[in-house]
Amino acid sequence: MPATPTTITVTVPATTANLGAGFDCIGAALTLYNQFKFSLLPEQATFEIIVSGVEADRVNTGSDNLAYQSFLNLYQHLGKTPPPVKIEIELGVPLARGLGSSATAIVGGLVGANVLAGSPLSQNEVMQCAIALEGHPDNVVPALLGGCRLAATGLNQASKPEENLTNWEICDIPWHSDVVPVVAIPDFELSTAEARRVLPSEYSRADAIFNTAHLGLLLRALETGRKNWLQASLQDRIHQPYRQALIPGYDAVYSAAIATGAYGMVISGAGPTLLALVDKSLSAAVVTAMTDAWQQHGIKADVKALQIDTKGAAISS
Ligand SMILES: Nc1ncnc2c1ncn2[C@@H]1O[C@H](COP(=O)(O)OP(=O)(O)OP(=O)(O)O)[C@@H](O)[C@H]1O
Numbered sequence: 001m002p003a004t005p006t007t008i009t010v011t012v013p014a015t016t017a018n019l020g021a022g023f024d025c026i027g028a029a030l031t032l033y034n035q036f037k038f039s040l041l042p043e044q045a046t047f048e049i050i051v052s053g054v055e056a057d058r059v060n061t062g063s064d065n066l067a068y069q070s071f072l073n074l075y076q077h078l079g080k081t082p083p084p085v086k087i088e089i090e091l092g093v094p095l096a097r098g099l100g101s102s103a104t105a106i107v108g109g110l111v112g113a114n115v116l117a118g119s120p121l122s123q124n125e126v127m128q129c130a131i132a133l134e135g136h137p138d139n140v141v142p143a144l145l146g147g148c149r150l151a152a153t154g155l156n157q158a159s160k161p162e163e164n165l166t167n168w169e170i171c172d173i174p175w176h177s178d179v180v181p182v183v184a185i186p187d188f189e190l191s192t193a194e195a196r197r198v199l200p201s202e203y204s205r206a207d208a209i210f211n212t213a214h215l216g217l218l219l220r221a222l223e224t225g226r227k228n229w230l231q232a233s234l235q236d237r238i239h240q241p242y243r244q245a246l247i248p249g250y251d252a253v254y255s256a257a258i259a260t261g262a263y264g265m266v267i268s269g270a271g272p273t274l275l276a277l278v279d280k281s282l283s284a285a286v287v288t289a290m291t292d293a294w295q296q297h298g299i300k301a302d303v304k305a306l307q308i309d310t311k312g313a314a315i316s317s
């Protein structure tokens with residue numbers, strides 16, 4: 001049997017959740033990464049956290065650090081005492097921008113702890129813990145597994161009532177290789193908590209039907225890359241109409257992306273990053289148009305064409 005490692009690095013992709021109509025249930029992993037290196041410390045130590053990379057000074061290095069809390073959570077789940085650990089975090093995913101930075105910390109902490117504990121949990125069990133910590137599946141599932149994923153609660157909800165875990169069914173959504181995600185990341189933050197506060201607690205039957213139909217259409221549109229379907233499917237009535245006002249310049253960036261040939265544009269996760277889906281031949285032009293539109297509102301944005309990450313959380317020693 002191979003020895004349990006004492007140092008491990010977990011690389012976790014950014015994610016874009018919702019994709020319009022799939023509020024809280026669909027997300028895709030993107031080729032933008034955070035890295036978490038875990039090293040066991042001598043017995044008398046407690047913990048140490050070192051952060052570098054994009055906006056590193058914005059991540060706390062105390063015991064409430066989300067990656068460390070997730071690390072502790074896994075040991076608690078196992079009923080084991082957590083070992084003293086050093087966590088070195090290299091950030092490539094900007095914080096509180098709707099690109100799943102919190103999901104990377106949760107997945108990184110859980111996967112790192114599981115490996116250092118000798119891998120007692122399966123990938124599916126780690127995933128169920130990650131969903132319970134984040135509260136919704138749409139970022140943590142693709143962050144762990146890669147690709148575009150849809151999550152739905154399963155039938156057997158009572159399987160582990162003592163652990164208070166919901167049983168989730170996950171399916172992968174094929175993504176046509178000509179469809180490119182362009183992310184426009186502005187230089188201001190929007191916390192998920194704030195972006196959830198503005199949502200109504202009830203919706204009309206018409207809005208529920210609208211979103212059900214458009215999510216179904218979106219799945220087939222992503223698979224086939226069919227233009228008309230992609231254009232129509234990126235509409236939503238559950239969250240975006242309420243969140244747009246929190247994102248200055250939203251209308252201008254939307255108009256610029258569409259005028260340049262994007263299929264559509266959605267709010268990435270809880271925002272404020274805006275995500276356009278574009279045919280690959282047009283991605284460079286859409287990047288320029290979205291950058292310029294936000295600049296005209298005095299907002300600096302990092303706009304880039306990415307790809308769908310297919311690996312998810314990757315472990316290296
Ligand atoms: N690498 C990290 N290490 C530790 N904590 C992190 C890390 N990345 C994010 N966090 C925590 O997550 C918070 C951001 O979470 P929030 O849900 O508001 O945004 P997000 O995850 O980037 O966006 P979204 O959920 O819309 O995709 C940060 O303020 C920080 O507390």
Ligand SMILES: N[C@@H](CCO)C(=O)O
Binds near residue numbers: 023139196239270
């Ligand atoms: N589905 C979540 C993603 C952000 O964590 C939301 O839009 O609030």
